[in-house]
Structures are given as structure tokens and as C-alpha cells.
Amino acid sequence: NAGVMQNPRHLVRRRGQEARLRCSPMKGHSHVYWYRQLPEEGLKFMVYLQKENIIDESGMPKERFSAEFPKEGPSILRIQQVVRGDSAAYFCASSPPGHYEQYFGPGTRLTVT
Amino acid sequence: SQQGEEDPQALSIQEGENATMNCSYKTSINNLQWYRQNSGRGLVHLILIRSNEREKHSGRLRVTLDTSKKSSSLLITASRAADTASYFCATDGTGANSKLTFGKGITLSVRP
Numbered sequence: 001n002a003g004v005m006q007n008p009r010h011l012v013r014r015r016g017q018e019a020r021l022r023c024s025p026m027k028g029h030s031h032v033y034w035y036r037q038l039p040e041e042g043l044k045f046m047v048y049l050q051k052e053n054i055i056d057e058s059g060m061p062k063e064r065f066s067a068e069f070p071k072e073g074p075s076i077l078r079i080q081q082v083v084r085g086d087s088a089a090y091f092c093a094s095s096p097p098g099h100y101e102q103y104f105g106p107g108t109r110l111t112v113t
Numbered sequence: 114s115q116q117g118e119e120d121p122q123a124l125s126i127q128e129g130e131n132a133t134m135n136c137s138y139k140t141s142i143n144n145l146q147w148y149r150q151n152s153g154r155g156l157v158h159l160i161l162i163r164s165n166e167r168e169k170h171s172g173r174l175r176v177t178l179d180t181s182k183k184s185s186s187l188l189i190t191a192s193r194a195a196d197t198a199s200y201f202c203a204t205d206g207t208g209a210n211s212k213l214t215f216g217k218g219i220t221l222s223v224r225p
Contacts, residue, residue, distance in 0.1 A: 103158070107154075
């Protein structure tokens with residue numbers, strides 16, 4: 001059973017461009033979570049999704065950020081008009097229904113120049 | 114504000130010694146979990162302790178939970194160089210499949 005997959009692993013964008021981060025959960029996991037980690041910091045929750053539904057987006061900035069988890073395909077975290085402050089590692093995690101533990105992907109390191 | 118606050122922030126020990134890391138939190142919890150993160154990698158789940166449990170073991174790991182003090186400790190016995198990593202406590206407050214709130218983490222270095 002492959003683990004949580006994220007791509008790309010590294011992404012460089014110029015200020016003002018769009019960043020698209022992809023996450024494929026583990027097989028059988030219908031719950032996906034996105035977290036952001038700044039250097040020397042812990043992870044900060046952004047959004048929690050199930051297939052075709054956003055369950056909790058309380059950690060998501062109101063502007064420029066959006067997330068989806070379509071019926072088919074990976075979950076996408078989209079950042080429009082990136083700024084330098086968006087530079088961070090973005091981690092996706094997944095879990096099966098009824099579970100507390102989350103399984104993390106390797107992360108996407110976004111650098112905004 | 115931080116839900117989980119670990120201390121110390123950094124710990125350096127000799128291989129074979131025990132490592133103790135502490136975590137405090139502010140609000141009521143369902144469970145408390147500990148995760149490990151190797152440099153540049155994702156997080157790996159280590160152990161979960163429920164709010165009605167006081168102590169739990171898994172291999173060389175021992176975790177305790179004191180809900181009256183809102184604190185937890187993670188003990189790694191007989192440490193190895195491969196235990197070198199950052200360790201995070203995380204709390205969930207609203208049941209299964211809910212968001213996790215992480216502390217800033219503890220950097221553990223185990224010298225061979």
C-alpha cells in the first residue's frame with residue numbers, strides 16, 4: 001500500500017504566479033488534511049476535506065488560497081498570486097474514516113522568489 | 114496561540130541514554146499524539162494516548178498524560194543515533210478525523 005503521495009516535491013514560483021500542490025491519499029483513506037510548516041515551526045492546520053466536500057477550512061487564509069478533493073483524482077491546494085510569505089513546506093495527510101492518526105506525505109517545499 | 118508547547122526546544126544526548134520530552138496544552142482534548150519528523154521529510158505517527166489513559170508503551174517509547182496539568186511526556190529509552198529527529202505533540206479536540214494542533218517541536222540529537 002503506497003503511502004501518501006505529494007507532488008511536486010519542490011516548487012519555485014515568482015511573486016504573482018499560481019502554485020498548485022497535489023496530494024494523493026493512501027488507498028482507502030477518504031479524509032485529507034493540508035498543513036503548512038514554516039522554518040523552525042510546527043505544522044499549522046489549513047483545511048480538511050472529504051471527497052467533493054470541504055469539512056473544515058478554519059486555517060485557510062480567506063484570500064488567494066483554495067482547496068478541492070474531487071470525486072476522481074488527487075486533492076489540490078491552489079495558491080493564487082503567490083507572495084514571499086507563502087514560502088513554506090506544505091504537507092498533506094490522510095486518514096480512513098473513524099481514525100485519529102493521520103498519515104503524512106513527504107511535503108511540497110514552495111519557494112517564492 | 115499554541116495548543117501544544119514542547120520543552121525543551123532542543124535536546125542533545127549520548128547514544129544509549131534516555132530522552133524525555135514534555136508537552137503542555139491549553140484546552141481539553143480527545144487524544145494526544147506524538148509524531149517524529151526526520152529532516153526534510155514528512156511526519157510519522159509514533160503513539161496516541163487517549164484522554165482517559167495515563168500511560169502507554171510502544172517498544173522503546175513510553176508516553177504519559179496528566180489531564181489535570183494538561184501535560185504529556187514522551188520517553189525514548191536506550192536512544193540510538195537513528196532517533197535523531199524533531200518530535201511534535203499534537204492534540205485533537207473534536208473526535209475522529211478532526212484537525213490536529215501541533216506544537217513547535219523538539220529537536221533531538223543523539224550522538225553516536
